[in-house]
Amino acid sequence: MILSRKLSDALNEQINAEMWSANLYMSMYAHFLVLGLDGCAHWMRKQSEEETEHAYRMIDYSVQRGGQVNISPVNSVPTAWGSPLEIFEHIYKHETYISELIDKLVDVASAEKDKATQDFLWGFVREQVEEEATAKNIVEKLKSYGEHHIAILDHQLCKRS
Numbered sequence: 242m243i244l245s246r247k248l249s250d251a252l253n254e255q256i257n258a259e260m261w262s263a264n265l266y267m268s269m270y271a272h273f274l275v276l277g278l279d280g281c282a283h284w285m286r287k288q289s290e291e292e293t294e295h296a297y298r299m300i301d302y303s304v305q306r307g308g309q310v311n312i313s314p315v316n317s318v319p320t321a322w323g324s325p326l327e328i329f330e331h332i333y334k335h336e337t338y339i340s341e342l343i344d345k346l347v348d349v350a351s352a353e354k355d356k357a358t359q360d361f362l363w364g365f366v367r368e369q370v371e372e373e374a375t376a377k378n379i380v381e382k383l384k385s386y387g388e389h390h391i392a393i394l395d396h397q398l399c400k401r402s
Contacts, residue, residue, distance in 0.1 A: 244308035248358060251349045252303050253311045256296045258342055263292035265318045265335065272322045278391065280399030281325060287401050295365070302361055325391050326383045333376035340369040
């Protein structure tokens with residue numbers, strides 16, 4: 242089955258959202274580097290790489306299914322950031338937004354009766370549950386530790402592989 246035009250367009254929109262997310266985390270990476278929070282920076286770099294990988298997986302899938310891949314310009318991302326707590330709260334909010342986008346993409350695949358694409362996307366649905374939980378956990382740790390203990394969290398985040 243070849244991807245419908247509607248589903249192909251929806252995948253292209255999600256590819257763009259994944260690339261925007263990668264740039265968002267790259268911006269946060271640079272911010273944390275400037276602050277000397279190398280563990281937070283490391284975590285952001287890994288997050289950026291993961292979002293880029295999502296875009297590549299979606300491109301590969303689209304091509305395999307005969308879809309039209311259109312790489313569109315990526316809007317600019319914020320470059321000014323607040324405290325580590327504010328940043329991780331932003332991340333949590335962003336990950337819930339990405340979850341909503343992926344849920345809508347699954348709905349499009351369902352409406353198009355494309356079971357293979359639904360199956361492909363369910364992996365992203367499951368991953369988003371983990372992404373939201375991780376971001377929420379970091380927010381809770383920052384609130385619990387207090388921002389004056391950021392070094393503890395920074396040390397923990399540098400262990401991400």
